[in-house]
Amino acid sequence: MSAALTRTAALVGALALWALLAHGNRWLEVVNPVLLPTPIEVGASAARLLRSGELARHFLTSLGRVAEGFGLAAVAALGLGLVVGVWSPLRVVIEPIVEFVRPIPPLAFLPMFLVWFGLGEASKVAFIGYTTFFPMFVAITASVMRVDVVLLRAAASLGASRADLVRRVMLPAALPGIVVALRVGVGLALFVIVGAEFMGADAGLGHLIMEGRTFFDPAQICMGALVLGLLGSLLNTLLLAVERRLLRGRTLA
């Protein structure tokens, strides 16, 4: 059996198990049937919001926030990570600050972001940027510092200037680590976007889920969560494709 077929079978199996549990509960009423929506109800919820265009709006809102917040943080982490990785005097200054701030769970600061940036887009984008910056910065700095000194020496003996070393050796040599850092960042952005949208948002998948809670619609809650999962695997697939393109030739294939 091919890998694709196995994956499909596993998904269908999981769906069947869910249907079995939900429909079985309808007969046996182990828990209140309202609390355990069936796949059909969740599908119907999705269909209803798809027709009205609401689902697309929430989906694109969340995607836009993730893209903006993550994009800003990625650019900052890459720039600062390169500078700090290359220039150790700055590392001595920045490292203790980062190591102090980094362990604070980002969600602890979410209310501060709402106070500073209001209830609009700015607070969500800033919060995602803040959350994803630190792990990406730390990973990118580390991968720049790990660049093999022999590669730098080889390039220098071929006439590379300091700028050449950064652009033509450090950046490409650190690229595998940088790509991993970006994937971690995207995962984290999806992780916290929901929290940000739970608090004072009028659109987004997190808001959709909260709305489901407010109007006591478990099917909508489950649907929102599943769409988030879909968004996550979509972005991951995209990043894997980018990774394959960027790192071609580096692994035996």
Added chain:
Amino acid sequence: MTTGGPKIQIQHISRAFGAPGRVAPALAAIDLEVAEREFVCILGPSGCGKSTLLNIVAGFLAPTTGSVLVDGRAVTGPAPDRGVVFQEYALFPWLTVTGNVEFGPRLRARPAAERRRAVDRYLDLVGLRAHADKFPTQLSGGMKQRVAIARALANEPAIVLMDEPFGALDAQTRETLQDELSRIQRVEHKTILFVTHSIREAVYLADRVVVMTSAPGRVKQVFSVKLPDVRDRFAAEFTQYESEITRVVKEEVAKVRE
């Protein structure tokens, strides 16, 4: 085949490593001159500082005392007049064979046609023309080192510094690459400083063999190898040099063991 004065002058170089108070000297007062187009092998027990010496000539390390002159000018850092071939190949894994070989010409912004000529010429020289589009991960160790040699030569340095370049290769490949390097040198006429711990390799390649003492390294003895350009590893004169040098090297290895 010397023309003019010494190409490389190593003047009273010493180098110590370690924190203040616990300094371990690696090199002590090395003096050596290498003539233009001369092939000099530096031979010595492991840990004698021969790679340190090469790194100082390359400009990767600063000496604690003394200085290195190339064409009479002091070395202050790495520069394209001194190409380097490393034991660990040091190929750029994100570039193809072609990309690696044209790295130097590209840094100097040479036009594409000229770069292609350089790549073709030096890949031909090392017999890898057919592998131009491969990535380093797709090559064997011997092929990687051929690419590294082509990369160093394509940058047209006057001097090539080689740090145990064949040390990681199996015996068979090693001899093949020695043959190729000997043939390349007959075409290219570079000034070569070559670090090795193989006596056979040194006698096969060098015009002069510099035997170093165990740490802290000094020059123990210098042998001029007066053999034809194309050498026979089984000729009586060859084995004569081999056993003579072996005797001197063994004294130093014995000191390390004591």
